[in-house]
Amino acid sequence: MAFEGLAERLQATFDKMKGRGKVSEADVKEMMREVRLALLEADVNFKVVKKFVNRVKERAVGQEVMKSLTPGQQVIKVVNEELTELMGGEQSKIAAAQKAPTVVMLAGLQGAGKTTTVAKVANYLRKHHNRKPLLAAADVYRPAAIDQLETLGKQLNMPVFSLGDQTSPVDIAKGAVEQAKEEHCDYVLIDTAGRLHIDEELMGELQEVKEAVQPDEILLVVDAMTGQDAVNVAESFHEQLGVTGAILTKLDGDTRGGAALSVREVTGVPIKFAGVGEKIAELDVFHPERMASRILGMGDMLSLIEKAQTNVDDERAKQLEKKMRSADLTFDDFLEQLEQVRNMGPLDELLQMMPGANKKAMKNIQVDESQIGRVEAIVRSMTKHEKENPSIMNASRKRRIAKGSGTTIQDVNRLLKQFEDMKKMMKQMTGGQKGKKKGKGGMQLPFMQ
Amino acid sequence: MGFFEKLKSKMTEQTDAVTEKFKEGLTKTRDSFAEQMNELFAQYRTVDEEFFEELEEILIGADAGVSTVMELIDELKEEAKRRNIKDSKNIAPLITEILAEKLDKSGQDTALNIQEKDMTVILFVGVNGVGKTTTIGKMAHSFKQEGKTVVMAAGDTFRAGAIEQLDVWGDRVGVDVVKQQAGSDPAAVMYDAIQSARSKGADVLLCDTAGRLQNKVNLMKELEKVKRVISREIPDAPHEVLLVLDATTGQNAMSQAKTFQEATEVTGIALTKLDGTAKGGIVLAVRNELDIPVKLVGLGEGIDDMQPFEAEQFVYGLFKELVEEQEKENLN
Incomplete structure (x- = not known):
């Protein structure tokens, strides 16, 4: 496969x-x-x-x-x-009503990720557009769905409107809009229960909610892993509700996400956001051209570059580069470098974004995040003197470091060796005349096995 | 006796209630699938390249997966040639026969591994949003109906509201839930649950876990640990590790099955949400390429709508109209 x-x-x-x-x-x-x-x-x-x-x-x-x-x-x-x-050539934005509040309704199949996405969109609106959203808990069917939204609201410190699970979603939606007006919220985000597109009764209920609060935006939440049926789902939701956009969830998985194309083709509406992780902040504006490359299995270089740009501090990068050139890299620099890489997100995610990352060769590189933690622990167990002068390392020091970091002496030795190799490589790369001799394995980072 | 007749006679031996559930649950699936097949047979009188191309599309459209479908079509072509089938009408039984064969490949036992004398521990795993907690709730109900004492372990300590969700199921079904606070170590919850279930003399312990995408190495490691803790407490447990798959999932289901199998030695699949228009063709691919049997199917939102999987029921559900039409023709 x-x-x-x-x-x-x-x-x-x-x-x-x-x-x-x-x-x-x-x-x-x-x-x-x-x-x-x-x-x-x-x-x-x-x-x-x-x-x-x-x-x-x-x-x-x-x-x-x-x-x-x-x-x-x-x-x-x-x-x-x-x-x-x-x-769809370019990214598209979420609607803003002329008169607040803007009402946004989310709909979709069970398990697509509506409740989580409501919280993510709310967080996005506040963080990037300085808006004040109100979350409306209108999923009265799934056990504890209201609890889930309330918990998320608490985490975000945002108001959640709920009337329990014995009130109709229509009344909850109306009540939420009323409250938003009173409390001067800019957005009302309505979470609805997941439902099958062929369930006439429940689809009718969504139409009633739509009638009652006239949403400015109706977003279809679609699981990126959906198969051939995405067409039927999108078609039916669109026909019955007139959706204005879509959100693709669970795009942090290893699915190609061809469903995006199907949804787009049958509805013609733009995909506005993509869920890219379990944390609330992990919602991206959808980039059509990147999705095209992903579907084709050509990697997502643009996202990678963007990640690197937003997370690597220019000034520090320059300093580091200087140090690398002079090859007097210390373990402190190493740690800093590690952190910058880490800030860019899970490493396997980064690797996947690289073009050609799907090739068999990449499969052999197992990135184990806990391995990075171990490396970090080892370095942090060194004294300042040791970090700056790795050459003074002797058996007794290694024993102490291993103990302090909860690793073995072999682990410490391996890291020291890799660090030395790295320094050697840098000397070669940065214009040492003898540098023509090729290192045998190329650069081997400590967390690649 | 032709394959259709065999299928039909087998079905009459089944309890009507179960057959009815499959028929009902698969109504939408069957309608579009049978419709497409009928159109195919109407359009192509003879079995030729174009016929097979169209058939290929119908099967791919059911999410059966490109490589499985290619294999299936090749087999069909060969069989058709061997049996000298030229009329498209006559190939219909052959298609169902080969499909049922593929689903029941190695004659694996699709029944759950239930311990008669000791407590049975079932661990549920899967990606986010496939319906693990709901499946557990329904399973708890069905075990309870059989007169068994059931305990549920709230091992999804990550997702907001997940513990509460299982709690609601516990109340609804009348089953104890062992839980800790949100954010606690799921392995510790399992340890607690085993001790508590044992002291209650429970027959079945159903273990919920947080949904996780299979490419998150750390989360998969956490799942390995959960399983390890269970096995440490009860050496031959978990007796079943069920991968919950959403029937609407496309080719990624293969990757899910593969990775979860590597991490937790999955013993079976629970296929949920088969009552929509999704055809669940991935079952075919998963069975064919990874040899993991489907053990349960979710055929609706009702509490009783989780049913044991039977390949023949499944195929019969898909081809009901075709079977009946053939019968009529045979009578004439």
């Missing part, structure tokens, strides 16, 4: 036709087959795939690809362009 990216799939096709110089129509057909399979494996609905492949084929059979010297890249380029266009 290899989730190969489109780039790899196409590469295999090109390898077969290498040396033939020209690309024939049959070759294009073969390539389109690969595009189709890649999209199907990414869970894009087969009807959507069909339409899409036809569009790409038209462009490919035309001049663009067949005359190109690098047909593979041309196909990927065309696919990527078409995909990005389909995803």
Whole structure:
């Protein structure tokens, strides 16, 4: 069950036709087959795939690809362009009503992540737009759903409107809007119970809520792991409610997220946010072009770059670089570097974002976060003198460090060795004339096994 | 006797109530699936390349997964050739036969491993939002109906409101819930639960865990620890590790099954939310590629709607109209 990216799939096709110089129509057909399979494996609905492949084929059979010297890249380029266009060229913002409060209703299947997302959106509105939201607990069906929203409200220190689970969602929604007016809240975010799109009674209830409070924004919450059925779900919610946007959840998993494309194709509404983690702050504005690359299995370089930019302090980076050049790196610098990398988020996530990260080679790199913690513990168990002069390390010092960090002497030795190797490598990289000799394994970070 | 007749006669031996649940739960699934199949047979009179291409799409549309479908189609082509089937009408029974075979691949036992003399411990694992807590609530109800003493362990200490949710189920079903504060160590909750369930002389202990995406190494490690603690207290427990899968999930279900299996040696799958329009074709892929049997299916929101999985029931549910139509034709 290899989730190969489109780039790899196409590469295999090109390898077969290498040396033939020209690309024939049959070759294009073969390539389109690969595009189709890649999209199907990414869970894009087969009807959507069909339409899409036809569009790409038209462009490919035309001049663009067949005359190109690098047909593979041309196909990927065309696919990527078409995909990005389909995803909707640019990011879109959440509505703001002329007269406060703006009413936002969230709806979706059970387990899509509506309640968590309500809290995340509220947090986002306050943090990035300085808004004051009110959360409305209108999921009266799932046991303890109201408790869940109240707990989240407490964590965020935000007001939650609830009337228990014996009141109708319509009354709860109305009451929430009233309270928001009284308390001058800018937004009312209505959490609703998860329901099947074919459940007429419950869908009718949502329509009643809509009638009663006239939401400015109705957001469909969709699990990024949804399969082929995403089309039916999106179509039916849209038909019955007229959704204005979508939120994709659980995108921090390893799913390709082809459902995004299906939802977009059948509803035409923009995807506005993406849930990217379990913490409340882990909500991203949705970037269509990045999603296109992800579906194709081409990594998400842009997000990676952005993460690095927001988290690495320029000034400190410069200092570190200087130190690296002069190769007098100490364990203090090492620790600082480790922290900066860590601030960028879980390491396996970062690795996944790198283009080509899906290749088999990457699978062998097991990033174990607890391993980083261990490295940190070892370094922190060193005295200041030891950190600055690792060369003074002797058996007794190592024993003490191992004990202090709850590790073994072998662990300490390994780290010291890796640190020395790293320093050597840096000397080579930063213009030592003898640097032509290649290090045997390349740089090996202590937490890669 | 043809495969359809065999299937039909087997079904009549089943209790009507169970068959009814499957029929009802799969109404939506069946409607669109059977509709598509009927259209296919109407459109293509003869079995040719185009017929197979269309069939491939129907199966992929059911989330059965590209590689499983390819394999299935190849097998079908070969069988059709061997049996010299040219009329599309005659290939329908062959399709159902091969599907049922795939679901019941190695004749694995789909029954739960219940200890007769000792306490049975069942651990539920899965990604976020698949319905673990709800499944546990329903299971508790069904064990209670059988006259068993049940204890539930609130091992989801992470998600806001999760402990309360299990508590509500406990009240509803009339079953004790062992819990600690939110944020506490789930392994410690399990330890407590085992001691408490033992002292109560419980027959079944159902262990809830927090949903986690399978690519979070730390969280998977935490789950390994939970399982380790259970095994330390009762050497052959957990007797079942059930991976709860959402039927609407696409190809990622394979990755979920694989990773959770590596971490906790999953013994079976509970497939939830099969009452929507999702076809749960992933079951086919999971069974085919990973050989994990489906043991339970969620066919509705009612407290009784969690049912033991039966491959033939499942296929019968999907092909009911086709089976009946064939019968009519045979009579004429």
